[in-house]
Amino acid sequence: MEMESPVRVLFVIDQFSSPYAGTEGQLLQLISNLPADRFVPELLVLRSSDYVNEGNIPCKVHVLGSSKLFSMKTWLALFQFARRQKQAGTALCHVFFNDSSVLCPPVFGLVGIPTLISRRDMGYWYTRKYLWVLRRTAGFVRGVVANSEAVKRITVQKEGFSDADVSVIYNGYPEGDEELHPLTGEERQRYVETLGLPKSGRFVVLVANLRDIKRIGDAISALARLNQTLPDTHLVLIGAGDQKPYRRLAEAAGIAGQVHFLGARSDVKNILRVMDVGLLCSESEGYSNAIVEYMQARLPVVASDVGGNSEAVEHGVTGFLFPMGDVDQMAEQLATVLNGESRAVASMGEAGYKRAGHRHALHTMIEAHCALYDRLLSGSDYSRSELGVR
Numbered sequence: 001m002e003m004e005s006p007v008r009v010l011f012v013i014d015q016f017s018s019p020y021a022g023t024e025g026q027l028l029q030l031i032s033n034l035p036a037d038r039f040v041p042e043l044l045v046l047r048s049s050d051y052v053n054e055g056n057i058p059c060k061v062h063v064l065g066s067s068k069l070f071s072m073k074t075w076l077a078l079f080q081f082a083r084r085q086k087q088a089g090t091a092l093c094h095v096f097f098n099d100s101s102v103l104c105p106p107v108f109g110l111v112g113i114p115t116l117i118s119r120r121d122m123g124y125w126y127t128r129k130y131l132w133v134l135r136r137t138a139g140f141v142r143g144v145v146a147n148s149e150a151v152k153r154i155t156v157q158k159e160g161f162s163d164a165d166v167s168v169i170y171n172g173y174p175e176g177d178e179e180l181h182p183l184t185g186e187e188r189q190r191y192v193e194t195l196g197l198p199k200s201g202r203f204v205v206l207v208a209n210l211r212d213i214k215r216i217g218d219a220i221s222a223l224a225r226l227n228q229t230l231p232d233t234h235l236v237l238i239g240a241g242d243q244k245p246y247r248r249l250a251e252a253a254g255i256a257g258q259v260h261f262l263g264a265r266s267d268v269k270n271i272l273r274v275m276d277v278g279l280l281c282s283e284s285e286g287y288s289n290a291i292v293e294y295m296q297a298r299l300p301v302v303a304s305d306v307g308g309n310s311e312a313v314e315h316g317v318t319g320f321l322f323p324m325g326d327v328d329q330m331a332e333q334l335a336t337v338l339n340g341e342s343r344a345v346a347s348m349g350e351a352g353y354k355r356a357g358h359r360h361a362l363h364t365m366i367e368a369h370c371a372l373y374d375r376l377l378s379g380s381d382y383s384r385s386e387l388g389v390r
Contacts, residue, residue, distance in 0.1 A: 006040045007377065008090045012104050014067065014097040015047045020264060022289045023096055023120050026171055031059050033366045046100060069099045078107045086111040091377055098125055102133050105140035114142040114376060119155045121286040122307045124213060126158060135160045142376050145169050148287035148308030167372055171287060172365025173296065182298060183273045192274050197260060202233045202338045205275040207268060207290040210241025217249055218281045218327050224253040225331040230338055233258065236275065240264040272297035277337045283324050285309050292360050295352035300345055302333045318352035
């Protein structure tokens with residue numbers, strides 16, 4: 001049964017720094033695309049940011065101004081805010097990120113606002129203290145959204161929820177104004193030159209912020225191995241972070257000229273049109289936005305077999321999976337794609353494109369959330385099959 005409309009939904013996140021980060025990007029899509037005749041979104045951030053201050057978020061935004069998890073000031077400020085939200089008619093609180101997941105369920109539960117939490121990674125941030133608190137606040141949580149079956153499993157295992165408590169809703173992505181096909185020939189050469197890349201070559205792209213968990217060093221080591229047989233291969237890194245240690249690693253391997261740092265970019269979709277294969281070698285992933293972007297661009301994918309990567313990549317069909325940290329196997333799989341017969345490689349890319357379009361349509365993600373909100377607010381039990389989520 002659908003709730004009377006519109007329903008006020010408050011989204012809460014620790015901090016919203018960039019629309020290009022995975023969680024923030026999905027939250028922004030959700031806020032921007034909820035049907036206005038059914039839901040009125042607002043956003044609470046514990047800590048402000050330049051992006052928030054610039055007024056880029058298309059709904060009313062509140063800043064709590066206190067974010068220390070074990071500070072009474074934070075809990076009191078949140079309780080006072082929650083009471084005002086209840087008086088204003090807020091019907092549901094949907095929480096993202098770690099500290100908010102601890103703070104919000106008991107506080108909003110006390111004022112009578114049910115809380116839904118999201119889990120989008122494999123719990124790399126779990127500590128004994130966090131888990132102790134999370135297990136005790138879980139009783140105030142009305143439901144959990146995970147963005148992959150792998151994330152669901154770790155959430156159930158670590159935080160004490162039942163299978164029925166957790167719904168899987170995969171990430172959703174908008175369709176572009178036009179279908180972007182790979183660029184070829186002179187058009188490709190001209191575009192790669194604008195990126196500071198050589199006119200010709202084989203390009204392996206890795207879209208990830210430069211953090212230890214992404215194991216960028218493994219990608220550089222794999223390129224060094226590839227250089228022995230495919231010396232025209234280049235690694236293109238797209239993402240924010242400290243480049244210095246990776247530049248030093250590339251220099252030490254003698255391939256500094258073949259590792260290109262493009263930094264954080266807003267034109268990733270266009271860049272992917274001139275790449276040959278998408279790579280992800282992380283040690284932990286909930287469900288990778290980068291892999292979906294690769295598939296949308298019709299790129300074969302080579303990825304570490306961690307977290308939700310095996311749900312995204314069908315081994316041998318849309319790409320290849322390798323054991324995390326196995327640089328030799330990563331290099332072999334990249335060589336298989338880069339040396340592959342063009343028709344077979346194109347078929348991998350096309351299979352990934354169709355898979356992404358089927359599973360990750362934005363309207364599918366939005367409607368699954370709407371159905372879940374309706375079920376929670378109706379006060380009745382729900383099943384994931386009825387909600388259209390997997």
